[in-house]
Amino acid sequence: MSGSDSFDRQAAALPFDLLPTAGAVLDEHGTVVGWSDAAAALLGRPPAEVLGRPATELLAPDERLDPGWSALGAAPAGVLRVGRADGTVLTLGVQAARFTDLSGRPRWQLAALDLAATPWWGASYSVLSRFLAHSPYGIAVLDTDLRYLWLNETLEQMAGLDLPARFGRRMSEVLPDVAPEAIEAQMRQVLATGVPVRGFEYLGRLPADPEHERAYSTSFLRLDDGAGRVLGICYMAVDITDRWRSRQRLALLTDSGARIGTTLDFTTTAEELLSVAVPRLADFATVDLLEPVLRGEEPTLVPGGRPPLRRMAHLSVRPGSPEVVTAPGEAPEYAASSPMVRCLWEGSAVLHVPSDPRSQNWLAEDPRRRETLERLRLHSLMAVPLRARGVVQGVVVFVRSAGSDPFEPEDLSLAEELVSRAAVCLDNARRYTREHDTALTLQRSLLPRALPVTRALEVAHRYLPGSSRGGVGGDWFDVIPLSGARVALVVGDVAGHGINAAAAMGRLRTAVHTLADMDLPPDELLAHLDDLVLRLMDEESRIGAPGADQPHSAKCLYAVYDPANRHCVMARAGHVPPALRTPDGQVSFLDVPLGPPLGVGSLPFEAAEFELPEGSVLALYTDGLLGHATRDPDLAAERLHRALATARPGLEDACEDLLGAMTPERREDDIALLLARTRALAPQAVVTWELPADPAVVADARARVAATLAGWGLAELVFTTELIVSELVTNAIRYGAPPLTLRLIHHTSLSCEVSDASNTSPRLRHARTTDEGGRGLYLVAQLSRRWGTRYTDTGKIIWAEQNL
CATH class of the missing domain: 3.30.450.20 (PAS domain)
Incomplete structure (x- = not known):
């Protein structure tokens, strides 16, 4: 084995990478007397060319040494520019070390690194x-x-x-x-x-x-x-504790929007609140309501008296709930100085810890709860009033025990937000009896009485109001024809029940129609709808009204189906996902990104696009259809999957099959169900031409349109369609940007579309008698049933429709 091989193995075993260093030795006069192989390779100069010559000859022509380098007095270090043999210049990091040879004369050892090839962190350990x-x-x-x-x-x-x-x-x-x-x-x-x-x-x-x-x-x-x-x-x-807790709190609030308030039953709503809070917020929690609330009355508290409370539900992380002192249906009988009674009188949440001197007072008056707190080591408590529309309806108690962190002020704010959502649902239940009949009449007048007939979709629908204490809610559905033979499908649910929910539903449904006419993408439409809900809430806070006629949150799913390419774009705001049955009988739930409920604000909505086989059945529904299994969402989804897979082919029959399989005898919530079977336009029903941006092409476009309409048997529309095409194409050539496309669609109406790459919006104006132009879009508006503009990722489309 050679010495070189041994050295290589030793070098490879080193724990650190050593930097390649070029070395030289100078005598006391600055003459090079030693030259390493690394230096020869770095500068391209062999030893014979360098030894015996002054080191300054190696410097770049414009390099000037500072006094420290000239004297080599104190082992200087710095950056020098040195010339290579081929004429290029290198920037080196150089350090000098002084030593003495055998003769006693001083020598200088220079070590240099090519800074262009050496990272700074390698050069400076x-x-x-x-x-x-x-x-x-x-x-x-x-x-x-x-x-x-x-x-x-x-x-x-x-x-x-x-x-x-x-x-x-x-x-x-x-x-x-x-x-x-x-x-x-x-x-x-x-x-x-x-x-x-x-x-x-x-x-x-x-x-x-x-x-x-x-x-x-x-x-x-x-x-x-x-x-x-x-x-x-x-x-x-x-x-990342702070960030993680913020994320968990946001997830908890988002989850609460989907899980709390599925019915108008007091006990069910209380249990839903506790199922969200335990164990994610507390180890044990209870819900107590004032007795007048249970009778549908507006509660009032008598000063100095004991609040008439009734236990609705409790939940614990421990099996058997050993923390329970009061069973459901009984009066909790809190001490007058307890945090629970204090929060009812004061109307604000109370964060309580055992170190608080006041804890000894009320626990002394309540020996049963004191024994429980000591035995189970319950160390932190929050009492949050159930307040809705300015009225306190009860109290929710959250408790943590040994092994959990004490509650913090941020937990109290989260609990208040969580309880406020449940409080709205409970208050709606109280108002239900008085408002049910009026709300049902109002809602029936606001829901669509007949759905439009289109070639894009075959639809069937059902709406069932809640028949239990939940009563009528704010569920709605819609089928909205759009330009280009497209159709929008809408299903939504306003939080709450009664007249207020029905009125809010009517506002949101009207807003959806208005936004749909603007041809907005589903995610943008929901964002605008979210802004509307936030503005309504802001208006309520400004005028100081109790807010009974404004939605505090809502869920909505908006989908747009295009029969020309069978694409469907969807977005949802806190809503349950739609289901799809393909022609081969396969059923799946479409993976549409879940956005926040309307009224949360600040969070974005996302859209998803799907290609639906012709003959697929799309099922849109509100969560009332899943109401009988809300405690187990997976079970509800499984039942719906099975029911849709075995439903009869006819859509009307399929509606009955789904409701029969999913609806219990006593409905707790409204049910809105919309089934749509997709159709595709025949290839010959859509004609597209790419047009050059040349005014001479207008005549050719008219000729092509006339020939196409003759082939479709629509000769009576040739004259008006030629005028529309002339104006739209001319407008695109003058004010738009290439490429230009002309498309005719033959469906329940005749659609003419001209697209270009410009985002400039056309403006209809009335020309004066002395004007030579300005009547183009006015003529289009007069000759067509309706016209408009929709924007795409590549520009815009100006369209016009005529009745057949």
Whole structure:
């Protein structure tokens, strides 16, 4: 074995990469007396060309040495520009070191790096080490057995464990409360594959703060040497507790919009509220309502008296709910000084901890609850009034026990928002009896009495008002013809019931029709609809009204089907997803991104596009169809899937089959069901021409249109259609941008469309008698049944429709 081979093996075993350094030796006069092979390769100058010559001859012509380099007095270091043999100039980082030879004469050793080929962090290990040590991210290095080798100061402070406490030990040994099994599984995967893992999130408790559970995000990177051998793994961790809690709170509120208020039954609504809150917000929770509310009356509290409360529901993370002192249907009989009674009198939420001196007073008056709190180590409590439209209807109590973090002010704000949504539903139930008949009449007058007939879709629908205490709600549906033979399908549900929900539904339905006429994409339409709901809520707050006639939130699904290409674009705002049965009998739920309910604001809506086979049945419905299984959404979806798969072919029959399979004898909520079977336009019913932006093409376009209409048997429309085409094409040539396209669609009406790449909107104006132009769009408006503009990703389309 050669010495060179031995050296190569030793170099490969080094734990760090060494930088390639060019070296030279100068005597006391600055003459080169030593020249390394690396220097010869770097500058392209062999030793014979350099040795014995002044080092300054190697500098670039315009390089000037500062006094430190000239004197070589104190081991200077800096940046020098040096010329290569081929005439190019290199920028080198150079450091000089003084030593003495055998004769006692001084010598200078120069070490140089090509800065253009060397990263700054490779040239300065001190910078790198300081960056790692003081990085705002916690950083650690582990060996292949996942044992700690190094960590920085940030990670020490974050966890409360320094390197001596960790060195040579695994995470599962030193940090057992941070999900070490899951983390080490991620590290093993990275060691095996070499693929980094970014942003792995987990919850845990660290020795630095063992009383609070925190959230962390960690990324893992495998460490390899130059020979490709695995040395270990590096991970970087950051505390994301605040962000994680905000995300969880937002998810909780979003979930509450879908799960709370599915019926107008007091007990069911209370149970829905608790199912959302436990265990995500509390370990135990109860709902108590004032007795007048249960009778449908507006509650009033007598000063100094004990509030007449009735327990509606409770829920615990512990089996059997050992925290329960009062059973459902009984009076809780809270002490007058308890947080529950205080929040009712004050009308505001109360955050209560055992360290509060007032806790000893009310617990002394309530020995049963005191014994329960001590036995189960219940340490934190929130009492939140059920307030709707300025009226307190009851109280919701949230409790945490040992093992959970104490409640914080942010939790109190979340609980208030969560309870306020349930309070609206409960107040609607109270108002139901008085308003049911009026609301049902109003709603029937606002719903469509007959759906339009189109060639794009065959439709059937059903609407069933709630027959239980839930009463009539704000469900609605619509079929709206659009330009270009397209059809919009709408189904929605306003939160709440009674007259107010029916009136709000009428407003939203009218708004949807108005926005649909503007040919907005589904996601943009929902965004505008969301703005409308927010404006109504803002108007309510400004005038100080109780807001009974305004929707606090609503759900909506909006879909647009184009029979020319069988594409369907959908978006939904807090609504249940639609179902689809293809001609081969397969049933699926379309994956439409779930947007927030209308009225939440700030969050975007997303649209999804699907290609539907001709003859597919699209089922749009409100969540009342799933009401009998709201406690188990998966069961409801499974029943609907089975019912749609076995429904009879006819749409009217299919409606009856679905309602028979999904609707219980006593309906708790309205049901809106809309079935649509897709059709496709025949290829010969759509004709498209690409037109050059040349005024001479107008005559040719008229001739093509006349020939096409003759072939369709529409000769009586040739004259008016030629005029419309002339004006639209001329308008596009003058004011639009190429490419230009002319399309005729023969369906229940005759559609003429001219598209161009400009976003400039046409404007109808009345020409004066002295004007030579300006009558084009006016003629189009006079000759067609309706006309308009819709915008696309590539420009706009001006369209006009004529009756057949």
